[in-house]
Amino acid sequence: MKLGFLDFFGDIANFLRGGSVLGVDIGTSSIKIAEILKKGDSFRLANYGILETKSYLEHPNQAIQTSSLRIVEKDAAELLKTMLREIKPKTRTAIASIPAFVSFVTPIEMPLMKPDETSKAVAFEARQLIPLPPSEVTLDWLKIEEFQGSRGQSMQRILLMGVPNEIVRKYKTIFKTADVKIAAFEIESLALVRALAGADNVLTLSVDIGAEATNILVSENGVLKYNGVTDYGGIYITQAVGRSLGVSSMRAEELKRRRGLTGTGGEMELSTLIVPFLDVIIQECRHVVDVCERRYGKRAEKLILTGGGANLLGIEKYFVSQLNLPLGQAPQLSNLVYEPDLEPARKGLDNALLVAIGLAKRYFK
Numbered sequence: 001m002k003l004g005f006l007d008f009f010g011d012i013a014n015f016l017r018g019g020s021v022l023g024v025d026i027g028t029s030s031i032k033i034a035e036i037l038k039k040g041d042s043f044r045l046a047n048y049g050i051l052e053t054k055s056y057l058e059h060p061n062q063a064i065q066t067s068s069l070r071i072v073e074k075d076a077a078e079l080l081k082t083m084l085r086e087i088k089p090k091t092r093t094a095i096a097s098i099p100a101f102v103s104f105v106t107p108i109e110m111p112l113m114k115p116d117e118t119s120k121a122v123a124f125e126a127r128q129l130i131p132l133p134p135s136e137v138t139l140d141w142l143k144i145e146e147f148q149g150s151r152g153q154s155m156q157r158i159l160l161m162g163v164p165n166e167i168v169r170k171y172k173t174i175f176k177t178a179d180v181k182i183a184a185f186e187i188e189s190l191a192l193v194r195a196l197a198g199a200d201n202v203l204t205l206s207v208d209i210g211a212e213a214t215n216i217l218v219s220e221n222g223v224l225k226y227n228g229v230t231d232y233g234g235i236y237i238t239q240a241v242g243r244s245l246g247v248s249s250m251r252a253e254e255l256k257r258r259r260g261l262t263g264t265g266g267e268m269e270l271s272t273l274i275v276p277f278l279d280v281i282i283q284e285c286r287h288v289v290d291v292c293e294r295r296y297g298k299r300a301e302k303l304i305l306t307g308g309g310a311n312l313l314g315i316e317k318y319f320v321s322q323l324n325l326p327l328g329q330a331p332q333l334s335n336l337v338y339e340p341d342l343e344p345a346r347k348g349l350d351n352a353l354l355v356a357i358g359l360a361k362r363y364f365k
């Protein structure tokens with residue numbers, strides 16, 4: 001069992017940290033890249049790219065990666081190469097995300113101790129909590145908070161994180177093939193929380209609705225406190241619409257994007273088809289909020305929706321009413337400085353690029 005792979009960030013000392021860096025987010029249906037430049041105290045979006053593959057709509061097993069831990073390495077590397085050719089970034093150094101649905105992220109409690117002792121205790125706990133042989137997992141941890149136990153003893157709450165070595169190996173191959181230098185890998189949830197930059201000033205439930213999975217996380221003041229995942233995402237909505245209306249997945253996808261939950265008359269049917277899928281995600285959100293309340297003694301106070309699925313027309317109103325939480329907003333492009341001509345497209349970019357931006361920001365910490 002390897003420990004502290006995320007802080008193989010020590011390697012970054014060997015990179016010249018000036019100039020720009022790429023945040024690369026390989027999702028199941030798309031690759032997103034944000035190139036970020038630091039100037040003084042401000043960050044600038046120097047460049048970005050979003051490549052969506054549509055082939056997975058007709059052939060779901062052609063997603064770039066699937067929940068069954070299989071990344072299609074060759075495809076991902078080729079797509080990445082194509083994108084880099086197009087966007088011509090000024091750097092080949094990147095921070096890349098590991099999807100939440102292949103990671104194990106769980107808060108654990110233990111007595112307060114020194115960091116090296118905590119590492120040992122975490123490795124021990126991980127054996128109980130992670131259903132893989134220790135030799136096949138890379139572990140890391142972060143301290144969430146210190147607190148007093150019921151007998152007044154000093155305790156700490158730790159976020160245990162584990163990624164199968166096989167996944168790390170696959171990602172390394174993808175980036176090597178695409179000639180990208182990886183400074184660090186990071187679980188996407190941590191990147192997303194960093195990108196929220198101040199929007200989570202109270203306990204916040206953030207829901208990142210992707211193609212094959214939805215990442216549900218709770219954070220406060222930039223600290224990730226809980227991470228849940230559900231195997232439901234936009235592609236299942238598209239498939240259900242296609243099946244029920246007897247149209248191709250391409251057509252169903254188009255209908256879904258154009259009408260969302262807002263259809264009237266004959267189109268009411270569309271929202272009737274979509275809502276059951278949203279309800280599964282909402283049910284998992286409720287579960288996450290309850291678990292957090294038991295652990296932290298308070299309930300999430302606001303909701304942020306992101307990911308491609310958050311573009312669904314009418315989704316905000318539906319989630320707010322079902323979860324009974326006010327809607328918060330992630331800061332516009334995570335407070336980056338950006339070219340004014342991006343403004344009209346900004347909302348869609350916010351939903352797409354937050355993870356990639358959060359990754360890149362890590363580089364300059």
Ligand SMILES: Nc1ncnc2c1ncn2[C@@H]1O[C@H](COP(=O)(O)OP(=O)(O)OP(=O)(O)O)[C@@H](O)[C@H]1O
Binds near residue numbers: 026027029211235311
């Ligand atoms: N305007 C829209 N209305 C409804 N759904 C949309 C819209 N735009 C994109 N989507 C959906 O968003 C999903 C893709 O989201 P995203 O790009 O966040 O996924 P991903 O990061 O590739 O996947 P994952 O996070 O599951 O690995 C697709 O299912 C797509 O149908």
Ligand SMILES: [Mg+2]
Binds near residue numbers: 027028210
């Ligand atoms: Mg995603």
